Amino acid sequence: MVIIRYFIGILLFFSVAKLNAQTIAPKYSNEFMNIGIGARALGMGGAQVSSVRDVTAAYWNPAGLIGIRHQHEFAMMHAEYFAGIAKFDYLGYSTSIDMDNSIGVSLIRFGVDDIPDTRFLYDANGALNYNNIQFFNAADYALMLSYARDVSDVFKIGFNGKVIHRNVGKFAQAWGFGMDVGGIFLLEQWRFGFMLRDITTTFNAWFHNAELVRDIYAQTNNQIPVNSIELTLPRAIFSVTRDVEINDEFRVQGVFDLDFTFDGRRNTLVRTGLVSVDPRLGIEASYRNMVFLRAGGSNVQRIKDFDATYYTSWKPSFGLGVFLNEKFQIDYALSDIGGISQTPYSHVFSVKVSLKEHEQKFRLNKGWEY
Secondary structure, three states: OHHHHHHHHHHHHHHHHHHHOOOOOEOOOOHHHHOOOOHHHHHOOOOOOOOOOOOOHHHHOHHHHHHOOEEEEEEEEEEEEOOOOEEEEEEEEEEEEEOOEEEEEEEEEEEEEEEEEOOOOEOOOOOEOHHHOEEEEEEEEEEEEEEEEEOOOOEEEEEEEEEEEEEEOOOEEEEEEEEEEEEEEEEOOEEEEEEEEOOOOEEEEEEEOHHHOHHHHHHOOOOOOOOEEEEEOOEEEEEEEEEEEOOOOEEEEEEEEEEEEOOOOOOOOEEOOOOEEEEEEEEEEEEOOOEEEEEEEEEEEEEEOOOOOEEEEEEEEEEEEEEOOOOEEEEEEEEOOOOOOOOOOEEEEEEEEEEEEOOOOOOOOOOOOO
16 A cells, blocks of 8 residues: 555656646657666666666666675676667666665766768868868767665665766757656565656756857758757656566566656557556576576557558567676677667677675665575
8 A cells, every 4th residue: 555655646746747847848858868778677678677786776776776785886888779870888886885875876878979070071162072071979978876775674765866968069068967766665575666767857958059050051941059958857667576486596587667757648558648658577587696588578659550550569678697707797688779670679788797795784674685
């Protein structure tokens, strides 16, 4: 009943936040923050909110930082999307500051590099000169500072403060700020989690260097860009995890997430004018906690075909993880950035380094099994 009351209260809060934000039109901004990080998570379809308990928890649910077994944990990831055109990179670190408090820092970059700038392709005499082509980058950056507290044996809570920077060469840049709140309830083999992203709404203030493109835009009858503000409305993710121990060597974990968005009707499995809901499912099978096989599904969409008929699309994903030794783990995922089959699948690799394992009685409260 407590969890149900949390659920209802959060939905009411997000509905009010949407009504109060109508003075600035909401945008599908900062979508790079919804791609996901870590090959383990991506191999499980992004279903992580109640499952995660390593350094990547700073992104998925900062409350999970309390479940880390080591004093220091590092992670890094590299992925390429759209046949290598776009590159996605992540670097994270977490540490325990005492028995019931942990912190983390994460850096994320999603960018397209070496974009040709052909404004000066023709010289003053009208001659074609390829030497005049310059190049620029369009990239999105995020810095997240995370804090987690071990509230009790049952409940863990975490917070993110994040700074967003987006730039399109010398033409435009934006700065944004936001906050996330997450929590995890531990009930024997069950875990329940919630993650409230952009709970205060996230504002991106765009600044355009219009003088660089004024002539080109005038010649092509395009509107000159002006400084503006993008608003990212809150979203809520609710999650449940179940661990099943087959025997002393084999264990299976199932995770189910429901992602609620409040920025208009999206192409999701459940969609209304108030809220859209996207389910995610992930499964992980482990052998002696050394070798992991993963699979997941997400991003269920209804697509209209060229003959005006509809079909259902979804995004499957697969993964593999291996503990090289007690300090190093490498993970691999075969995933997609969208649910449409024409989008090329991507190979995602991530590495995790864990140093100085805690003693079993390190935490002030009980919680995850060590």
